Amino acid sequence: MKFVKNFFPLARLTCVEIPRQPALLLLSTTLILFIGCLPFLITHNLGEAGKLVRDSALAMMFLGSLLLAVPAACNAVSTEIRRGTAGAILSKPVSRIRFLAAKFTGVSMVMLVFSGMATLAIMMADRAAAIEFNIGWRYLIPLYLAILCAYLLASVINYFTNRPFASTTFWCMAGLILIAFIWTWLMKESPQDGPAVIDHGGHSHVNPFAGEPIPIRWSLIPACALITLAALMIQALALLCALKLGVVASLSVCSGFFLIGLMSDYLLAERATETLWAKILYWILPNWQHFWMADALTAGGQIPWMYVAQASVYALAWTAGILLIAFGFFDRMEVC
Amino acid sequence: MSEEPVVYTKDLQKIFKDFWRRPRARAVDGINLELHKGEVYGLLGPNGSGKSTTIKVLLGLLHPDGGEVKVLGKPPRDVAVKRKVGYLPEESYLYPYLDAKETLRFYATLFGLEGSMREKRIDELLEMVGLSHTGRRRVGEFSKGMARRIGLAQALINDPDLVILDEPTSGLDPLGTRQVKDIVRALAEKGKTVLLSSHLLADVEDVCERITILYGGKVQASGPIRELLQVANHLQITLKDLDETQRARLLDTLEKELGQRPALEPTRKDLESFFLEVVAQARRESGEGSGTRAEGQLAGFLTESEAEGQE
Numbered sequence: 001m002k003f004v005k006n007f008f009p010l011a012r013l014t015c016v017e018i019p020r021q022p023a024l025l026l027l028s029t030t031l032i033l034f035i036g037c038l039p040f041l042i043t044h045n046l047g048e049a050g051k052l053v054r055d056s057a058l059a060m061m062f063l064g065s066l067l068l069a070v071p072a073a074c075n076a077v078s079t080e081i082r083r084g085t086a087g088a089i090l091s092k093p094v095s096r097i098r099f100l101a102a103k104f105t106g107v108s109m110v111m112l113v114f115s116g117m118a119t120l121a122i123m124m125a126d127r128a129a130a131i132e133f134n135i136g137w138r139y140l141i142p143l144y145l146a147i148l149c150a151y152l153l154a155s156v157i158n159y160f161t162n163r164p165f166a167s168t169t170f171w172c173m174a175g176l177i178l179i180a181f182i183w184t185w186l187m188k189e190s191p192q193d194g195p196a197v198i199d200h201g202g203h204s205h206v207n208p209f210a211g212e213p214i215p216i217r218w219s220l221i222p223a224c225a226l227i228t229l230a231a232l233m234i235q236a237l238a239l240l241c242a243l244k245l246g247v248v249a250s251l252s253v254c255s256g257f258f259l260i261g262l263m264s265d266y267l268l269a270e271r272a273t274e275t276l277w278a279k280i281l282y283w284i285l286p287n288w289q290h291f292w293m294a295d296a297l298t299a300g301g302q303i304p305w306m307y308v309a310q311a312s313v314y315a316l317a318w319t320a321g322i323l324l325i326a327f328g329f330f331d332r333m334e335v336c
Numbered sequence: 337m338s339e340e341p342v343v344y345t346k347d348l349q350k351i352f353k354d355f356w357r358r359p360r361a362r363a364v365d366g367i368n369l370e371l372h373k374g375e376v377y378g379l380l381g382p383n384g385s386g387k388s389t390t391i392k393v394l395l396g397l398l399h400p401d402g403g404e405v406k407v408l409g410k411p412p413r414d415v416a417v418k419r420k421v422g423y424l425p426e427e428s429y430l431y432p433y434l435d436a437k438e439t440l441r442f443y444a445t446l447f448g449l450e451g452s453m454r455e456k457r458i459d460e461l462l463e464m465v466g467l468s469h470t471g472r473r474r475v476g477e478f479s480k481g482m483a484r485r486i487g488l489a490q491a492l493i494n495d496p497d498l499v500i501l502d503e504p505t506s507g508l509d510p511l512g513t514r515q516v517k518d519i520v521r522a523l524a525e526k527g528k529t530v531l532l533s534s535h536l537l538a539d540v541e542d543v544c545e546r547i548t549i550l551y552g553g554k555v556q557a558s559g560p561i562r563e564l565l566q567v568a569n570h571l572q573i574t575l576k577d578l579d580e581t582q583r584a585r586l587l588d589t590l591e592k593e594l595g596q597r598p599a600l601e602p603t604r605k606d607l608e609s610f611f612l613e614v615v616a617q618a619r620r621e622s623g624e625g626s627g628t629r630a631e632g633q634l635a636g637f638l639t640e641s642e643a644e645g646q647e
Contacts, residue, residue, distance in 0.1 A: 006447075085429045087425065090395075091397065091423040092418055092447065093447060164433050167433075
């Protein structure tokens with residue numbers, strides 16, 4: 001109980017502080033907006049827009065998790081060490097392990113919210129791209145409006161209550177995207193929006209505002225959950241880097257791991273059967289392929305939750321390993 | 337003294353190393369300290385003399401490279417020790433988006449303080465440091481002096497046995513400085529031990545019983561402040577209400593007895609006392625405050641008896 005008593009306020013404060021960084025708000029808005037823009041950026045390709053949108057959106061979520069996790073971890077740890085707030089907290093009855101665990105929890109909460117927003121945006125974008133050569137604006141406009149309203153609402157709140165603009169926008173955006181998703185989910189056929197097919201002098205196309213709603217592809221949820229697990233691993237690595245490095249250096253290290261992890265099957269799988277060093281490396285390096293299920297979705301397959309559970313065990317074990325290294329390192333570290 | 341010292345260091349050493357673990361600077365070199373209960377102890381020295389490094393070792397933030405350190409009889413990294421220590425850092429390291437109450441509430445929860453007792457302490461401390469009227473204003477918008485005040489309040493939230501104050505008066509106006517000094521004296525009267533680091537000599541002289549002067553990480557002078565400041569073979573006699581005739585007769589007598597004519601100078605107030613008198617007079621006349629309302633009195637919970645204060 002004592003552990004929770006000062007662990008929770010620290011984790012909560014981290015969770016509150018991180019979205020207050022304007023750069024994080026801009027980054028998360030850009031990523032969500034980009035996912036939302038994918039249907040009309042891709043729609044006039046040579047078919048398979050749905051697959052391209054899904055693949056690109058999932059890739060964007062994966063890359064976005066890396067781009068967000070590193071500055072978030074650096075803000076939670078290296079900035080606090082440099083600014084002196086870490087020293088001020090560690091002079092209180094807070095053990096170093098508890099401090100770092102709380103920071104990780106706080107960063108994870110923010111990243112979880114981002115993953116949630118990205119998942120909803122991906123599902124809306126996927127519906128918008130479901131009809132070939134057409135854009136389902138009825139699924140995209142609520143998403144754009146949610147983002148716009150979040151900014152407007154945060155401005156009003158900031159004006160009247162002096163609450164920090166960046167974090168208020170972040171939390172408003174999370175809430176409003178959820179509302180927008182539920183709105184599009186509950187959407188029924190709307191004949192008042194016109195005929196389902198519009199005829200332009202012999203050339204006809206589907207009216208994106210009318211007709212039966214496109215079903216939600218719920219199988220995207222386990223796919224996004226797997227990416228969220230991968231993001232958890234990246235956060236742990238970013239936190240370890242942030243103990244000693246700044247944002248740029250941490251981002252470089254994490255990007256290196258990201259790229260090597262993507263190629264680890266290609267680089268090491270075969271050699272791992274032959275040499276010990278390759279076996280060790282293959283075992284230590286994160287294998288992101290376990291978390292990339294876009295191809296399975298394209299083939300029309302479902303991602304079994306049992307697979308997600310197994311991948312969770314792998315992700316949690318790897319994360320725990322990295323956190324143990326971070327705890328050991330931070331315990332000996334000097335905090336000026 | 338037979339009582340175990342509150343702070344004890346013997347041959348304390350701290351060497352800062354570079355990336356390759358090569359020694360770069362010897363920040364602390366063989367410092368011996370012994371602080372006892374209820375004492376106000378001053379750590380003096382120019383910038384870079386090792387004051388803050390010593391304090392950070394005492395707080396367990398830096399690891400000593402040699403010697404022995406004990407705080408309240410235990411190694412400084414012991415979490416149980418930190419429950420009884422209050423620390424005001426050199427810079428007021430605060431979360432800029434929290435207001436004064438939220439800041440104190442956050443630090444209070446780190447000590448496991450909850451409910452009405454926590455809120456009572458927060459209100460009393462804000463009253464003590466003169467910030468009870470700041471409302472929802474964020475600490476990031478505070479002036480340096482206000483940030484020091486909230487820093488002092490957070491250092492006392494746990495009713496500590498040992499209070500470590502690093503440059504507590506830096507950034508404060510003379511009124512604030514006086515209030516902090518009054519608080520330090522009051523804390524000592526209540527049996528708290530105060531370690532005060534500063535390069536504002538007048539402040540240290542006013543409140544400390546013993547001091548250590550550091551330079552280059554080494555102790556240059558140490559001892560009771562009265563003894564260290566005593567000028568050998570010089571005496572001072574203070575007399576009140578002498579008229580011209582009496583003065584002349586006194587000087588003549590002393591010259592005749594001692595064979596030298598002593599210098600006679602009127603007693604002067606120090607500038608701080610004069611400033612405080614002027615401000616107090618101005619306040620009485622205008623009836624307005626200067627923005628902070630503290631009078632240097634301790635918060636209620638800090639004056640309670642030890643038994644009452646135990647959780």
